[in-house]
Amino acid sequence: MTREAHRHGAINLSQGIPDVDEAPAEIKQAAKDAIDAESQYTITWGLPDLRESISERYADWKGVDYDPETEVTVTTGTSEALVSTMLALAEPGDEVVYFEPVYESYIPAVRFAGAEPVPIDITDTLELPEERLEAAAEDASILVLNTPMNPTGKVFTREELERIEEIVFEHDLLVVTDEIYEHIVYDDDYLSPVEVGDLAARTVVCTGMSKTFSVTGWRVGFCLAPEYLSRELRKVHDYTTICAPTPFQRAGVKALSLPESYYTDLSDSYEERRDVLCEGLEEAGLDPVVPDGAYYVMARYPTDESDAEFSRRLVREAGVAVVPGSSFYTDEDAESGWVRFTFSRDEETIREAVNRLQENRWW
Incomplete structure (x- = not known):
């Protein structure tokens, strides 16, 4: 999906890669x-x-x-x-x-x-x-x-x-x-x-x-x-x-010598981005599961498409790349009915992705 994001000029919310300036x-x-x-x-x-x-x-x-x-x-x-x-x-x-x-x-x-x-x-x-x-x-x-x-x-x-x-x-x-x-x-x-x-x-x-x-x-x-x-x-x-x-x-x-405040600030920052993404997904007509940790959101979509079809269409038509949920199951033929977004990107990028979803929805 990262390759698909590059091919279509999409915002990549598939792979859990932080932005370049996140590292201390x-x-x-x-x-x-x-x-x-x-x-x-x-x-x-x-x-x-x-x-x-x-x-x-x-x-x-x-x-x-x-x-x-x-x-x-x-x-x-x-x-x-x-x-x-x-x-x-x-x-x-x-x-x-x-x-x-x-x-x-x-x-x-x-x-x-x-x-x-x-x-x-x-x-x-x-x-x-x-x-x-x-x-x-x-x-x-x-x-x-x-x-x-x-x-x-x-x-x-x-x-x-x-x-x-x-x-x-x-x-x-x-x-x-x-x-x-x-x-x-x-x-x-x-x-x-x-x-x-x-x-x-x-x-x-x-x-x-x-x-x-x-x-x-x-x-x-x-x-x-x-x-x-x-x-x-x-x-x-x-x-x-x-x-x-x-x-x-x-x-x-x-x-490992950084102060405890570093870890608090880290989780606080991601929590803010989590909330921006989850609220935006809901407004776009998707059904996110709000996570308690990590920087991913699984969200259900209301169409009959397979998760792979929905993901390909999303990157082409909405300009946002995600991961099909079936990638996370042992059964190679699994169809999960949901997709994974990452919020490891900066807040501006996440807001732009949410805007694209809301403006280009077909579901």
Whole structure:
């Protein structure tokens, strides 16, 4: 859809790419300075200073102590963190459970490992389906959690995470969490799964710099996990990407020194843009699901077109690019009846997109 946006001169609200001036100036300067000083490999699992900074940050914030020497791994983006973890921990034939609509990369990651994807559809309510999870967990080895979720913006509640913890220990599951949107949340009750009970003892946290600091192209991710899990994922990481880009790792040390106000301002800014987009979509005759986190909105449209047809027509006739909702389901023939917008762009761009939708609607 990004290519379609370029082809038709459309506003791209498909791919979750922040505008160029979103990244803090001080961390961009730190990267520029590091290019002159540090252009060779780091230790494969990451610059020691960065691992120390990650460990301190997550101990202060989430209350979980990770040893920077053995339990923190810097990866080439969060996507690599997820794939390396899956290749390391999933055996051929294992069942891996996740909730959908789902970030599409999980599906090939599971298949690359020779494991079997087991999707649980939560489209209707976006609530934890306890009975279906319990049934799926009986034969599964790994549960993948994404909170806040891409594409729906769902944030799992404390009660849901507590029930998940019970099921995980009852059925001896490992947990892989994708928490890349952890600082883009609109509710003070947000919790990381590792803050609940003893989940940290059997969980790999995958996160990174991309979304929090608006540097999606720098490819610096973090894996935090107990030593017995870190030891295995490091084997895969070492022989795939060797190490994340050195200058951007150095900039990560600077990024993690930013004050708490940075994170508050970040979520406040996205909340304002979320509201502009959701209100505009409603006025345009679409039906958005207001997200609790991340920077995406799923919206239903009132026509009989497939989501792919609606998306193609939208980019051609309204000049706005979105992602068909079926992209976020395991079934390749799924027709979801909704599409995904991102509000990672600046407010002016979002308002222009909303105007185009309102002026060029055919639904």
